[in-house]
Amino acid sequence: MKRIVIHEEHCIGCRLCEVHCLVQHSSSRDVIKAYRRERALIMPRLIVEESGPLSFALQCRQCDEPSCLEACISGAMHRDERTGAVVCDESRCVGCWMCIMVCPAGAIRQNLLGTHIASKCDLCYGAEEPACVANCPNGALTYEDIPDQEEGAA
Amino acid sequence: MRIVIIGNSATAVGAIESIREHDQSAEITVISDEGPMIYSRPMLSHYLAGEIDRARLAYRPSDFWTRHNVAVIADDAVVSIDPVGHSVETNSGRVIGYDRLLIATGGQPIVPPLPGLDLDGVFTFTRQGDATQLSRFLEGVNSPRALVVGGGMIGIKATDSLWKRGAHVTMVELAPMILAAALDGPASEMVCRLLRENGVDVRTENTVTEIHGEDGRVRYATLKDASTVECDVVVFGIGVRPNSGLANAAGLKVNRGICVDEFMRSSNPHIYAAGDVAEAYDLVVDMNRTVAIWPNAYRQGAIAGAHMVGIERPDPGGVAMNTVEVMGVPAMSIGNGNAPEEGHDVLVRLDESANVYRRLVLREGRLVGAILVGEIDRAGIYTGLIRNRIDVGQQRQRLLDGHMSLLSTPEQYRKHVVRGAGIEV
Numbered sequence A: 001m002k003r004i005v006i007h008e009e010h011c012i013g014c015r016l017c018e019v020h021c022l023v024q025h026s027s028s029r030d031v032i033k034a035y036r037r038e039r040a041l042i043m044p045r046l047i048v049e050e051s052g053p054l055s056f057a058l059q060c061r062q063c064d065e066p067s068c069l070e071a072c073i074s075g076a077m078h079r080d081e082r083t084g085a086v087v088c089d090e091s092r093c094v095g096c097w098m099c100i101m102v103c104p105a106g107a108i109r110q111n112l113l114g115t116h117i118a119s120k121c122d123l124c125y126g127a128e129e130p131a132c133v134a135n136c137p138n139g140a141l142t143y144e145d146i147p148d149q150e151e152g153a154a
Numbered sequence B: 001m002r003i004v005i006i007g008n009s010a011t012a013v014g015a016i017e018s019i020r021e022h023d024q025s026a027e028i029t030v031i032s033d034e035g036p037m038i039y040s041r042p043m044l045s046h047y048l049a050g051e052i053d054r055a056r057l058a059y060r061p062s063d064f065w066t067r068h069n070v071a072v073i074a075d076d077a078v079v080s081i082d083p084v085g086h087s088v089e090t091n092s093g094r095v096i097g098y099d100r101l102l103i104a105t106g107g108q109p110i111v112p113p114l115p116g117l118d119l120d121g122v123f124t125f126t127r128q129g130d131a132t133q134l135s136r137f138l139e140g141v142n143s144p145r146a147l148v149v150g151g152g153m154i155g156i157k158a159t160d161s162l163w164k165r166g167a168h169v170t171m172v173e174l175a176p177m178i179l180a181a182a183l184d185g186p187a188s189e190m191v192c193r194l195l196r197e198n199g200v201d202v203r204t205e206n207t208v209t210e211i212h213g214e215d216g217r218v219r220y221a222t223l224k225d226a227s228t229v230e231c232d233v234v235v236f237g238i239g240v241r242p243n244s245g246l247a248n249a250a251g252l253k254v255n256r257g258i259c260v261d262e263f264m265r266s267s268n269p270h271i272y273a274a275g276d277v278a279e280a281y282d283l284v285v286d287m288n289r290t291v292a293i294w295p296n297a298y299r300q301g302a303i304a305g306a307h308m309v310g311i312e313r314p315d316p317g318g319v320a321m322n323t324v325e326v327m328g329v330p331a332m333s334i335g336n337g338n339a340p341e342e343g344h345d346v347l348v349r350l351d352e353s354a355n356v357y358r359r360l361v362l363r364e365g366r367l368v369g370a371i372l373v374g375e376i377d378r379a380g381i382y383t384g385l386i387r388n389r390i391d392v393g394q395q396r397q398r399l400l401d402g403h404m405s406l407l408s409t410p411e412q413y414r415k416h417v418v419r420g421a422g423i424e425v
C-alpha cells in the first residue's frame, strides 16, 4: 500500500504541512477561511517533531499489525476497505484513549476541540497524494508504494 | 476443519478475523451465553453514563457473522467439554464436534458472599444485561444514591459513570488506596481527590458486609467499620475471575487462568484459550499471568486463530495497561508503573494544581513502566519503548520532561519507528 515516507534530512520545520493538513480537514477547504473561522475547531492530523536543528513531520505510520486496531474498544479504529489505510471512524470513537496508550509513534492525539475523540492521519481518504506531501516545499515527505513487511519478505 | 469458539467478545473477534485472513474454508461455530450482538464490554461505562446509546455498544456491525461465514449459537452456554470425543455440550443439549476449540470465556465478576445479594438494586457491572438493567433501575429513582464496591478499574469506571448520571456515589475499597493495582500513592491520591472534590464519598480500608432492604429493595448497607450507607443501588465492581471451570473439568492445566503457550495452546493440543480466561506471557514481568484487558484479548485471539489454520505467529507477550478518565482527567498505567523504588530507577514529575503527574520506572536502563495523570498525549511512545526493551539510560531525563516526543528516544529506535513497515533502517 502507499505510505508517507519521511525524509528528516530535508525538513526545515516550516510547518506548511501542518497548515495544509488543517485546511484539508476544514469544512471550507480554504486557507484564509479555515484559519479565520475554523482554527478553534480543527487540529492538524500530523505532528511536527522539533529539537534544535532536527525536525520532521510525523503522521500515522500505517503499521502492518497496528497496535491501535487491537486496542480500540469501540471498533472505531479500522482498516478502510477501499484503501487499506488505518483510519478512525470518528462517529464511533468514545475517546477512551486506549489507542493513544499503544501507538508506538505517538501519532494519535486527543481532539478536545468541542469534542472528545481520537485524531489521526487519514491519508486524506484515498487522495492521489496527501495534502502534507503535496505541499511540502522541500520534498521532506514523499508518497510511495511500500508493500507490507510480510509480502515484502515473501 | 471444524473450529468451535466459546464466547463472542474481543477474543473471539480477534480469532475470527485472523482465521478468515488466512483461510476461507474452515467451519467456524461461535457459542455464547449472551445474545448474538458483538458488543464492547469497556464501553458499558460510556453507556451507563448516558454518553452513547445501546446501538453504539456494537464493536462490530451486525453483519459480521455472515460476512465472516460464522455460525452463531447465542443465548446458550457450553456446560462441558469432551476432550476425548472432541465435542462440547450446551445447556440446551446441543452436542457440537470440533477439530480445534478456543475457550474465550473471559471472566466472571467477583461478588463476595454476604447477606442481601438477592435484593432488587444489587448489580454487577460486566455484562450488557447488567448495564441495561442498572440503567433502567436508575431511571425509576429520584436523585439516586449508589454504593460502589471496589476501587479498582471497574469500580472507578462505574463510579464515574454513575456520577455522570447524577447519582450520589459512595465508593468502598478494601485496600488503603484506590486503583492500588495500577497506580502508586501520589497518582492514586490525585484521582481520589478529584473524586472527593466532586462529591464522591470515597472510603478506603472498608467494604460492605451486609445489604439491607425494604419490600425487597435495597435501602442501606452496613460496612466493615460498622457504619451504614443509605443507598438505592449497590454495584459490585471488584474485578473478574477467569471463567476456567470448563477447562478444569476437562482436565486442562489451570492455575489462576488456563495455562497456554506462545500460540495460546492449552495443555491439550486441540484446545486453545485466550483473553481474560488465559494465563499468557507478560513481557514486563517475564512470566505468564492473567491480565484482563481488551488489547491482550484481541491479540491472543488472533494468535490462536492463526495457529488453528496453520499460521505460526508466536505471541511476543502482553503489557499490562489500562486507562481511565475520572472527572474529565485521564489517567494511565502502563507495565510496572507502580514498581517500588528499591531495585528501580524511578523518575517523577508532579504538578498538583494542574492535576498532572508522571512516573517513569526504569530497570537496568530500560523502561518497564509508566503512570500518567492529566497529560497523556503520545503515551504510546512509552509503551513502544517498554515493548521493545529499548535502552533509554541516556534519555531518561528527557523522557520525563515537557511534551513527549520521538526525538526524546534513542536515534536508532526513532528511525526504526519513523521509517515504518518495509523500509530499511
Ligand SMILES: Cc1cc2nc3c(=O)[nH]c(=O)nc-3n(C[C@H](O)[C@H](O)[C@H](O)COP(=O)(O)OP(=O)(O)OC[C@H]3O[C@@H](n4cnc5c(N)ncnc54)[C@H](O)[C@@H]3O)c2cc1C
Residues within 6 Å of the ligand: A073, A096, A098, B006, B007, B008, B009, B010, B011, B012, B031, B032, B033, B034, B041, B042, B043, B044, B045, B076, B077, B078, B079, B104, B105, B106, B107, B125, B126, B127, B154, B157, B243, B246, B274, B275, B276, B277, B291, B292, B293, B294, B295, B297, B322, B323
Ligand atoms: C466495565 C468494564 C470496563 C472495562 N474497560 C476496559 C478498558 O478501558 N480497557 C481495556 O483494555 N479493558 C477494559 N475492560 C476489560 C475488557 O472488557 C476485557 O479484557 C475483555 O472483554 C476480554 O475479552 P474476552 O473475549 O477474553 O472475554 P469477555 O469479554 O469476558 O467475553 C467472554 C464471553 O464468553 C461468554 N461465556 C462465558 N462462559 C461461557 C460458556 N460456558 N458458554 C458460552 N458462553 C460463555 C461470556 O458470557 C462472555 O460473553 C473492561 C471491563 C469491564 C467489565
Ligand code: SF4
Residues within 6 Å of the ligand: A059, A060, A061, A062, A063, A066, A067, A068, A069, A086, A102, A103, A104, A105, A106, A107, A108, A120
Ligand atoms: S495510529 Fe499508530 S499504531 Fe495505529 S497504524 Fe498508525 S502508527 Fe500504527
Ligand code: SF4
Residues within 6 Å of the ligand: A071, A072, A073, A074, A075, A076, A077, A088, A092, A093, A094, A095, A096, A097, A098, A099, A100, A117, A118
Ligand atoms: S479513543 Fe476512540 S479510536 Fe481510540 S481506542 Fe478509544 S474508541 Fe478507539
